[in-house]
Each structure stands twice: as C-alpha cells, then as structure tokens.
Amino acid sequence: MSTGVVQGEKYRNGQKRKDFFISFFIGVFALVWIFPILWTVWTSLRPYNDIISYGIFSWPRRFTIDNYLNAIQEMKIGVYLLNSLIVTVPSVILTLFFGSLVAFVVTRYKYKFNLGLLLLFTAGNMLPIVLTYIPVFWMFIWVGELFGNRNMLYNNYGGLILVHVGFQVGFATFVLSSYMKTIPKEISESATIDGANVFRHYWNVILPLLRPALAALSVLMTTWIYNEFFWALVLMSDDSKRPITSALRRLQGQYVTDFNLLAAGAIIAAAPTVIMFFVLRKQFIAGLTLGSTKG
C-alpha cells in the first residue's frame, strides 16, 4: 500500500518536470505560431518612410495609424467591408433558416425520403465545389438574359447570396438534424395533441429549443462565408461590388510595394472574424463540436 503511494509520488514528480517541458515547448511554438500575425500588425503601425530609410528591423521612431486611414481612403476598404456585410448576413440567416426547416421535417416526421434527403444534403456539402463553377456561371447569365436583365443573378449580391446558401445549407442541415434528434419526441407529441399545426410546431416549439445550436452555427457560418472569396471572383465582375476577401487579392497586386498600407488592409479584413472568435469563442467551439466535421 505504502509503496504504491511512494511510487505514485515519484511518478507525479517526474510528470511535473515533464509537464513543465511540454508546456514550455508548446509555449515557444505558440509564439512562432502567432508571430506572422503580430509582425503584420507591427508593420501596419509603422510609417512607410521609416521602413524605406531605416529597414524593416529598425527600432520604430514613431507609430502611426495613417496606414489604416489610408486603407480606408485609398483602398476603399470600407466599401468592401460593407459588401461583405451585405453578402454574409443574409447568407447566414437564410442558410440557418433553410437548414432548420429540412432538419425539422426529417427528424420530427417519419417519411421514407428522410434518409435520402439527409444524405443528399450532407453529400452535397462535400462535393468539390469546382465541379459546379462552369454550369452555375452560365446558369446565372442565362437566367438573367431570360428575364431581360443580365445582372439579375450574375454580378449581383443576390446571386452570390444564393450560391452561399446553396453550398452551406447541407452542413447546416446535417448539424441541426443531429442536434434535433436529441430533443425528446414527447415535446412534439404534446404539441400535436394540443392542436398545433406544422408551422406552430416548428416556430413556437422546436425553433426556440434550437437556439444554442443556431447560435453556435451562425458564428461558424459567418466565418466561412465571410472568408470565402472564390465565388465572388467568379460571379462578381464589378470590383466595387466584391467582398473584402476577394478585393484583397487585387489590392495586393496594386499596392505590392507599400507593405504598411497592405498590412493595414489585411488587418482590417481579418478583424471581424478574429474579434468574433475571441468574443464568441464558446459558440465557435460548440459549433465545431456539434458538426464534429466540415469538409
């Protein structure tokens, strides 16, 4: 008995030393990990001329927020941020709404097509997106011409929103349906006995119970949709309508020599998702846990 305790103590002491090294090691790597981001922030706060005359490693003579002001004035970062907002917010809301509708039906009502539908949505989420570029592009142009307005979907916020919803709704459905399976059947049964119709059953009974899952998913979806930039490159011909992450690519080419200005632009573009991550970290992690996966 007592030898066991001694052994345990010896083990614990050894472990403590080991833990210290592990923690130290992971800590050093954490610094390496975050360094490129910090370096970009640092660069964004220094005047261009300072770096030109004294080099990148020079101790800063002064800090400035001019780069940020210039990013807003010259690069029109504010316009692009607004575009991102216009596209992201409705996309997230519609995705969650549609996802919750499908998840509601397949988990609360027993139909033969339920499993097939769920597979269709989940598999759709994992398809290589490039498989759809050509047809979606032509479909948008074609639909526009059919209605006599070439920019009805193509080069239009609405079209971009539609595409985001179409591609994200599979994941939302998958996550929300696995969450809804944990809501007891009895709740639905009593709602039906009380005479609630399908819409009330969804809106007044199930939807309020989904709140935690919706909160978690919305944080995750906002990050993904905000960060996505390929669709906008394909579907938005006007640069002035592109969201910030798509616009950055062009700005990078245009301001390639003005490190500091570009750094400020990149930081502004990164800020919304980073701030959201730190403020809503719990929701963020819960979202990933709920879905456990995203292709």
Place this chain on the structure above:
Amino acid sequence: MKTAATVKKNRSRRSLSKTDRFTLATFVGIPTLLQIILLWIPAVVTIILSFTYWNGIRIEDIQWAGIQNYKNIFVNNPLFYQALKNNGIWLGFFVLVATPLGILLAYQIDRGIKGHAFYESIYYLPVVLSLAVIGIIWNFMLQPGGFVQGLMGLDIGNAISIYGNPKINTWVILGIASWRHIGYIMLLYLSGLKSVDPALKEAAAIDGATEWQIFRKIILPTMQPVNIIIVVITLIESLRAFDLVYIIYGSPTIFPLLNLLVFQNFAGQGISMKGAAYAVILLVLCIVPIITYLRINFKEDLK
C-alpha cells in the same frame, strides 16, 4: 369526446391537414430545390460537359468529344502528373505530420498543461483567417525585403525568391497550409477528447503507465470514430487544396494542383472542356472518402 386512444390512432395514421402537408412540402421543397439546382444539376452538367468541346458561349456550339479531353489530360501532359504528385505529397504530409501534430497538441491541451486555454486560442487563430489574408501575412514573412530574408541578411538587392525555388517551395507551402490545418484538427479533436472518461486516464497513471502509453493504449482506441472522421477530413482537404497556392502564384504552372488546373482551364482557354474533365477526375478521387464519411455518420440510419 375523443379518448386518448383515438387521438393516438389518429396520430399514427398521420392525419395531417391539407395545410399542414402543404407546409411540410414547402419546408422541404425550397431548400431541396435550391440544393439540386445549384449543386447537383451543375455537377451532372459538368460531368456531361467533360465529354464535349465547347467555348462556353452558345449552347448550339457544343460538340461531342468522346473521351478526347481525358486523353489530352492523361497523355503528354506533365502538368497533370505533377499535380497528382503534389496532391499526393500534400496528402502524405497532412496525414503523417500535420494531423498527428494537431492530435498531440489537442491531447496536451486537454490534459490541462499550464496556459492551455491561451495556447488553444493561439493555435486556433490562423483558422479563422481568410486565405486571402493568410497569403498577405506570409508574404510579409517570406517576400524579398520581408522578415525571413531580413534574418538571413538578404536585403532587397540580393534577395532570393522563396516561392519560386522548386527545392524549398513545396515545404514552405506545406508549412503555411499546416499552420492552418493543425489548429483546425486540434480543435476538432479537443471536442472529442472532452468525452473521454478521466477516470480511465487516472487509473492508468496510477498503474505507472507513461504518458505515451496512456495516449496510445487509452486515448487513441477510445477516440476511434473521431480518428476516422479526422483522417477522412484530411483526405478531402488535401484533394481539394488549392486556394492558398492560387493566392500565392495565381497560376498552376509553378506548383500545380488538381483543383488549380480545373480553375485555370475553365477561366482561361474555354475551347475544350478540359477543366470539366479535371473536375470529374477530382470528383472520382473524392468519392471514396465522401462515402466513408457518410457511412460513419449515418451508420445507424442506414441499417
């Protein structure tokens, strides 16, 4: 007066009113239609187009090509084999290095080492950044006049091109990709680890098992379902990888990847539907991981 029994009977007969059935149909119908029109029909159309020549302008101009597009890809096309090789290297590196690192990191953070909450945030931070931002951030590190070259004592005058050097660029790109991937895997795994019974670990520790033994003999086996899912995700991510390389190079010639070839071939020369054929090849490669993923997730339902 309805008795409980008749109510139950009614319900079991699914006596939904007309309005209710209409509501249900709308609930399912609109999202499904959207999904089919934006995803499944285009996917099928791309498969069909991959067997044609088309400049992408008038539908009447579509010409049947048979398997010619595929022949052009497979025969005399070093770019394709380079892309295949690069995707393979990417996959190997992610499976053998980046993913295990993410898992180990998750394990250590889950044990509650000092500063674990802080580390968790830091390692996850790159994952919330857009690849457009990541491209710029790493450019500051690696470009001529950037941090790394400065450290190496190379000023702009005698700077080297890190991205252009075929000896190192593969590893540089994989490094940047891992910068994002490791944090992602870490957080996914961490959420799974929370469900492992801590008593198991304690018992093993008291029996004198080393940390490595606990990890191998207890954590890994209990986490089996999560392990498979993470490997599947890694496979799919490696096959689809290209945004980062697109951001860095803009064209597939220096570091070809399958996905990049699709994008270039459809954005650039539209005469053939080679891009569509590339997309189909990519789909074929993705099918096994996708089916594996679906089978794991719907194991009970599929029985």
